[in-house]
Structure formats: structure tokens, C-alpha cells
Amino acid sequence: MPDIPWSTPTPAEPGAEAYVMASRFETATLTGALRFLLKSPGIVRQMRKAPGAHGVALRARVLRRTFLTLSAWEDRDALYRFARTEPHRTSARAASAYMKESVFTYWTVPAADLPISWAEAERRLAQEKAGR
Secondary structure: OOOEEEEOOOOOOOOOEEEEEEEEEEEOOHHHHHHHHHHHHHHHHHHHHOOOEEEEEEEEEHHHOEEEEEEEEOOHHHHHHHHOOOOHHHHHHHHOOOEEEEEEEEEEEEHHHOOOOHHHHHHHHHHHHHOO
């Protein structure tokens, strides 16, 4: 599956702040990576319809068993509402069984700075991992 490029489901209001989340998932096995891959399109579709979603992208490195996500939200509550909604809720719980490592980082930016670059997301994820 190729990367899913940044899309903007709901543009932010001019002058607004966006709550950004980047994540890195590494599965323990290639089978786990395939499971993650198969669930990804449905989760991305869900994000594109989620209230308060200002952006979403996915970077899939299946043979390396690694996936990166990047999303921007109206606020933290919008992200958490999404995370508690199906199909994400069940998929996230199931993924813990085949996940080797997960890293998450969060920050705010002026909405005018969206989309966030993958380089920035990866830099912040590396900082988060190093700070553990």
C-alpha cells in the first residue's frame, strides 16, 4: 500500500490552533504488519469523517513492520472522541496483541502551518522516544 497523503477533512478556522498527533507503530511480526495494513484504510476513512479532524496522513513501511500516522484536530477532545469511536476503538485494542512498540507525540500549531511535514513528525517522535 502506498502512503496515504495528507488530506484535509474539515479546514480549520482562520487564526485557529490545531492539536497535532504523530504516532509510530512497529509490529512484532510481518503478520502483524499485514493486519495493521488491512485495518488502515477503514481508520483513515473514519478520520476523514470525524468531527474536528483538520488533517490525516499515513506512511506505511510494511516490510519494515513500521507505520507512521499524522493527524491534526480542532482540539484534544476531538482526537479523543475519534479514538473512542468504532472502528478505531476495537482496532486499537486488537493491535496491542501484535505491537512491538508504539510512540505518540502531541503538540499545537497555528492551523495556517498545516500540513505538518513528515520530517517534523519524525523529529518529534524521535525526541519522544529518546525521552522515555
